[in-house]
Amino acid sequence: MDNETLTLIKRALPAYKGRQIDVTLDLLNDNNTVPFIARYRKEMTGNLDEVEIREIQDEAHRISKLQQRKQEVLNQISEQGKLTAQLSSAIKAATQLQQVEDLYLPYKQKRRTKATIAKDAGLFPLAQWVMQFKQEPFETVAKQYVNDQVPDLQSAREGVHEILAEAIGERAEFREWIRRYTQRNGILTSKLKRNGQEKDDQQIYKIYYDFQSAFKKVSPYQTLAINRGEKAGILTVKIGVDDSAIERYLKFQLIAQHQGPAVEIVESAYQDAYKRFIGPAIERELRKALTETAQDHAIQVFGNNLYHLLMQAPLKNHIVMGFDPAYRTGCKLAIMDGNGKFLAKQVIYPHQPASEAKRQQAMPAFIKLLNDYQVDMIAIGNGTASRESEQFVAEAIKQINRDVRYTIVNEAGASVYSASAVARAEFPDFNVEERSAVSIGRRLQDPLAELVKIDPKSVGVGQYQHDVPESGLDEQLDRVVETAVNQVGVDLNRASIELLAHISGLSKQTAINIVTYREKHGSFNSRPELKKVPRLGPKAYEQSVGFLRIINGKNVLDNTDIHPESYPVAKKILASLDLKLTQVGTPAVASALEKLNVDRLSGQLNVGKSTLQDILNSLQRPGRDRRDEMPAPILRTDVLQMSDLKPGMKLQGTVRNVVDFGVFVDIGVKQDGLVHISHLSKSYVSRPATAVSVGDIVTVWVLEVDEQRHRIQLTMVSPND
The missing domain is CATH 1.10.150.310 (Tex RuvX-like domain-like)
Structure with a gap:
């Protein structure tokens, strides 16, 4: 890495000492992993943690790409014979890729435009003359440029207009000023598209039918929701700004105190340049930047939630039954010993539409299985028939004269694992549903060891994760899994291939x-x-x-x-x-x-x-x-129904998902309750992730229950406060 690149990296990361950056990059370049550096090279880096090391790594990657692009642009302009010392200095001094692209725009190879046609017709000197603001009438000078390609004065005027408009539209300093002005003062609006409501029969996007917000205040989740509504043909979206202020700026920059016949021509050119070139381009750029910021944020939310999901407390040294609920195909049961070793499996049919005979056989068969293997923990998947199965398990527990408890386990991704090559290799003689039961039980015993077998995207603890670039999401989630696995460490004699593959230095x-x-x-x-x-x-x-x-x-x-x-x-x-x-x-x-x-x-x-x-x-x-x-999972012995909930009721629950507008909490009924961000604390909370994490055990109070819409509003602020 050359000195110039290193200087730019240090300038972009003022929070770190120069030596920290030097040493960290040297260690990374020497093929040391981030977990290894964070744990075993603390003195060398000045105690940087994994997040800080990755920040240096990412910034070095960004600056390297920027430097590479600068060199490409310099080479291409130089090949055209148009690279001046001033332009070269401006490109080299750029700290953002957009600045480089703005400077390169006038020299970029483009399709044939009206401006290039006018230049080929010999009108460029006339356009230069206009910008000198001479007092001679335009027509007097323009007569000299009438030829076979410029048949009359009107054609000359139109050609000059195109040359000036394109040149103004390509001025880097104009684009930069207008971009910043729009960022600071723009208003983002979304409106219901004609016939859009027909495509939104459930009115998912209703709050965006007539929405407006200062551009700089649009939140990430609003951005992604609006984008999705626009893509679905439901919404139209626009960034509005005070055009008159921009035109005043352009007039000051281009005309200033000049007077005379050229003023009208230049005014028309810069107005057209903004309307046709600069405005639409900047709106596209800002929408893209807003989307990328929102996507990065969504990826971070998903990653943060995944980390806490992976780091949930294991339930060690318990004989666990995994219970995969279903109606028609029966409930699949799998029993594991205290080390996660599979012991037994069975299918029971406790729910309709199974026959009366099968339903009658389910309870004694279930109790016999619990007693034969001395099961003391039951992990019930939270999918189809989950709450009916919970009722069945609770009734069974009452008939057993020892301590047996159950908990509801998030089974997201269990079906993905069950059909995977990993699951087939592990349990070749099992059908898909039986593998799911094993996975559900093991998730309670050791969430980390089991969840690493599944594509992290399938775990489903994010916000708009389907609206973000898959490559960026994969990279972040791989980092999260690597961090979690290495922070915990693994038992070399028991760890699976999937777990070992995430260990520092191993493939x-x-x-x-x-x-x-x-x-x-x-x-x-x-x-x-x-x-x-x-x-x-x-x-x-x-x-x-x-x-x-x-x-x-x-x-x-x-x-x-x-x-x-x-x-x-x-x-x-x-x-x-x-x-x-x-x-x-x-x-x-x-x-x-x-x-x-x-x-x-x-x-x-x-x-x-x-x-x-x-x-x-x-x-x-x-x-x-x-x-x-970490907080241990909530273990239950009886069922709570949605109809049992009353405003003011105090409950304990498990945080299942954290999003920008609040958190979803499993309180033991079929529907998770929402704690809105405004109800997370007596104090102001800017981001829910600063207050709670996935897997946390929290105390909540019921605010409102809407059984018809299956919605529960909760608060973490005591009514006494």
């Missing part, structure tokens, strides 16, 4: 090789044994090993976040306290480490404070799973 092929090696040679006993895996080289080992854990292996440090490169430091710490490796994780270690002076020890061992603190934390809590600190 799908190396993940396959690890599992193949594990199946052939048995469980890994130590982290260094990874080096024996085919095609897992030194770099892949360095990047991945700290995120791979071995439980009950030869070395207790292999079950921590400590990287093997820091094992000598960890052993020195223990030795200085007269402790052994076998004592790691015991109260004796915790007590001894609490008394250490981290600053002094950092100097003695020549280890950075951040890395040292991470080592100390790991020595106290080997096998730590940060998801254990």
Whole structure:
């Protein structure tokens, strides 16, 4: 990377120190992954987290593309013999791609226009004369330009008009000023298109039938909704602005104090240039920029929700039944032991239209299955027949003399997994619905391990995710999954190929090789044994090993976040306290480490404070799973109906989705309730994501219930407040 590009990156990221940017880019260029840098190179980067490292990475990519485009434009203008020192400096100084394109516009190869025809007819000198604002009548000078291609004075005037209008329309400084003015003062409006209401029979877009907002205040979700309505042929959309103010600006720039016969010609030219060239182009640019901003925001919302969904607390060491509800085809049941190993499956028919005989058989068969395998947790999918199945499960639990609970699990994407090659390889003899039951149960046991098997877009925890570029969404969601998997770490001896493939430094092929090696040679006993895996080289080992854990292996440090490169430091710490490796994780270690002076020890061992603190934390809590600190799922034993809800009722619920205008909360009835952004807190909330996250357990109060429209309005503000 050249010095000029590096300077531009630093200028664009003033929040970071120059050295942080230099080191981060060097580490990335040396094929270090973002999770590895964030966890194991803290001192080098100045404790940058993954979000900050990616910001530097993304800005470097943007600036590199900008520099590449600048060079392309410079080369193309130079080939035309029109590159001046002033133009070259302006292009090199540009900090945004749009500025480069504005400067390039007059030199861009274009189709034959009325202006180029007029120039070919020899009218360009006449247009230049007009811009000198001489006092001679136009007709007097224009006579000299009448020829076979310019048959009369009117043709000359029209040709000059076209030349001036096109030239004015291509002036970069004019476009920049008008663009900024429109951004600051424009009004975006949407109107119902003629016959549009016929296409919107459910009146989904009703609030946009006669909508207007300051352009700079249009929210991302409004942008995407309006775009969708426009695409469906329901709405017409426009950005309006005070044209007279723009014309005054152009008049000042082009005419100023000049008088004479040319003034009228120039006025007509700049008015036409704005109406025909500049205005429509800028409206397209601003609509595009508004859409891209909204799409980026929607992608971030989806990514944030996905992260919290993946990081939900696992339900460990419970025998779980996955319950995939259905009417006609029966409810599919699958039982897993405390480690997620499949034990048994069955189909029952508790709902109509099944025969009376089958419905009578369902309850005893279900209870027998619960008792035979000592199931203590039931995960019910939230799809078709979910609430009827919940009622059935609640009635069964009442007949069992031990503690059995259930919860509703979001089954979004379960059908995608069930029909996938991954599911077929895992359960080749199961039908699709039976695989769904397994997936639903495992989602409760370990959401992260199960959800990584599914295309993240299928999980459905976003806002307008179908209106955003698929490539951008895929890239962001891949990053989110990578972050979540590496923050948690995985059990090397149990992790699936899909889980391992998201570990820092590993690819799908190396993940396959690890599992193949594990199946052939048995469980890994130590982290260094990874080096024996085919095609897992030194770099892949360095990047991945700290995120791979071995439980009950030869070395207790292999079950921590400590990287093997820091094992000598960890052993020195223990030795200085007269402790052994076998004592790691015991109260004796915790007590001894609490008394250490981290600053002094950092100097003695020549280890950075951040890395040292991470080592100390790991020595106290080997096998730590940060998801254990997340809210546990709400477990129920009885059913709540929508008809049971009354205004003012206090409930606990699970946040299922976070969008710009509020959050949707599962309170145990068929329909999730909406907490509008204005009811999230007594204090002002600018974005719901700053207040709550997917998976959070929240206390809510019922505001309003509309059974006919299946809508529940909730608040997180106590009525007492």
